[in-house]
Amino acid sequence: MGLFRQWASFVKRLVHVIAKPMKRDFGSGGMMVQPYRGYGSQREVFVMGRVFRQAALGRAIPRRGMLRDTADVARRIFRRGFAGARVELSLGGNQLCVTTDRDGYFDVHLPISDALPIDVSWHVADIKVKAEGQSTIRTTVEVFVPPPEADLLVISDIDDTVMFTGVAEKLKMLYRLFVRKPHRRTAFPGVASLYQALHRGGSDKVERPILYVSRGPWAIYEMLEAFFQLNRIPVGPILFLREWGISWRHPWPRRAEAHKRDLIDRMLTQYDDLPCILIGDSGQHDPEVYSEVVRDYPGRIKAIYIRRVDRNPDREAAIQGLRNELADTDCQLVLAADSVLIAEHAHAEGYISARGLQAVKRDVAESYQEASDERSAN
Known part of the structure; x- marks a missing residue:
């Protein structure tokens, strides 16, 4: 009975989070705007978002509770984009x-002619x-x-790099996210402390840009934001690879690796004065895509960190071949089974501090101990 109550609580909280963005209209419906966190430089900034219509709630629906959350989830599923709206970004x-x-959807490329403050x-x-x-609707982003x-610029994949993508693992991740204590919610052990260390740099004081990409649709933006915040992973612009809406003219989403490459090109052009680290996994073409980037941007990519997600000998041999191909470049490709190996290399190269390395080791050790305790308890 206790397990049933836990899962009932999980479902209730999950539905509440999915429904949360719909509540801003207080049930009145109409036109809404959802901007996504932006990024940029002193030359240009980028902001994406969506304007959409959503249905109004009937008077019989209460203002709060599970019934209201369920109705809001339904409104979210059936909301439709608002074409031709004028979006002004200042x-x-x-x-x-x-x-x-x-x-x-809107995609703003705002040239910066009036310089922004450099102290924030x-x-x-x-x-x-x-x-x-x-x-007229007004909001901020x-x-x-x-x-x-x-x-340094850090570009990281999300799927199977920061979190698991299998259906079973996603359920576990969501359960950890909404039921377990915050310090036990990290998808991959040591991810939070590793990305914090990369964000702060060798001096522990730098604020490096970390840009994330994913194969997922924009519809799960809020879920990923909640996941990042609760796991203490540095929040950056989350750039999803594909809009999954289909039509007769475009019946299939664009290939993930092609869109990922376009985003990386865009980021490297935006931050053309910064060297870069690329982080991905061994299962979704990341090593091949990243190796192409190294060849196309000589001297820019300093390291490729690939998280090993399986023990496929053929896949490991292919990645070793890519590592050999990069031997005459400034970039090192590191295939790592866990966050500690990545952190050790990053520290040796001066990308993170000794304090950051110790934090990763500590978090990974604690995570493995907790997993061992759970197995013993079960």
């Missing part, structure tokens, strides 16, 4: 207006949305611009 003295596409990394941009027959002392 950051400092810089401003640009764009129009949403047929699915309601997270800036707040204003968004104003206008559409015919609708009331956070935009990360690295400080002048930033010395």
Whole structure:
């Protein structure tokens, strides 16, 4: 009975999180805007988001509780993008207006002519949305611009690199996220402390940009944000690889590796004064894509960290072949079974501090001990 109550609580909290973004309209429905955290430099910033219509709630639906959450989840499933809305983004003295596409998405590339303050990394941009027959909507979005002392760019995959992607593992991850204590929710042991160390750098004081990519759709943005925050993983712009909406003209999503490569090119161009580290896993073409990036950007990529997700001998041999191909470059490809091996290499190269390395070792040891205790208890 106790296990049933735990899972019932898990489902209830999960539904509440999925429903949460829908509650901003207080049940009145209409046009809504959802901006996604942006990133940029002193030259240009990027912000994406979506404008959509959602249904109103009937008067019979209570303002809170499981019934309201369920109704909001249904509204989320059936909401539709608002095409042709005018989106105006303002950051400092810089401003640009764009129009949403047929699915309601907008992608703002705002040139910076009026310099932004350099004593802060997270800036707040204003968004104003206008559409015919609708009331004007105003909101804000956070935009990360690295400080002048930033010395490295980190681009990381999410799936099977930060968290598991298998259906069974996703259920475990969600259970940890909404039922277990915060310090026991990390998907991969040591991920939080590793990314914190990379964010702070060798001096423990730098705020490096960390940009994340995923194969998932924009619809799970809030879930990933909650996962990152509860696991103490440094929050950065989360750039999803594909919009999964299909049509007769485009019946299939774009190949994940092709879209991932486009995003990496965009980030390397944006931060063309920074060397880069790429982090991925052994199972989803990351080593091949990253090796192409090394060859196309000579001297820019300093390390490729690949998390080993299986023990397939053929796959490991293929990755070893890629490592050999990169032997005459400035980049080292590291295939690692856990976060400790990545952290040890990063510390040896001066990318993280000794304090950061010890934090990773401590967190991994604690995680393995907890897993052992759980097995013994069961």
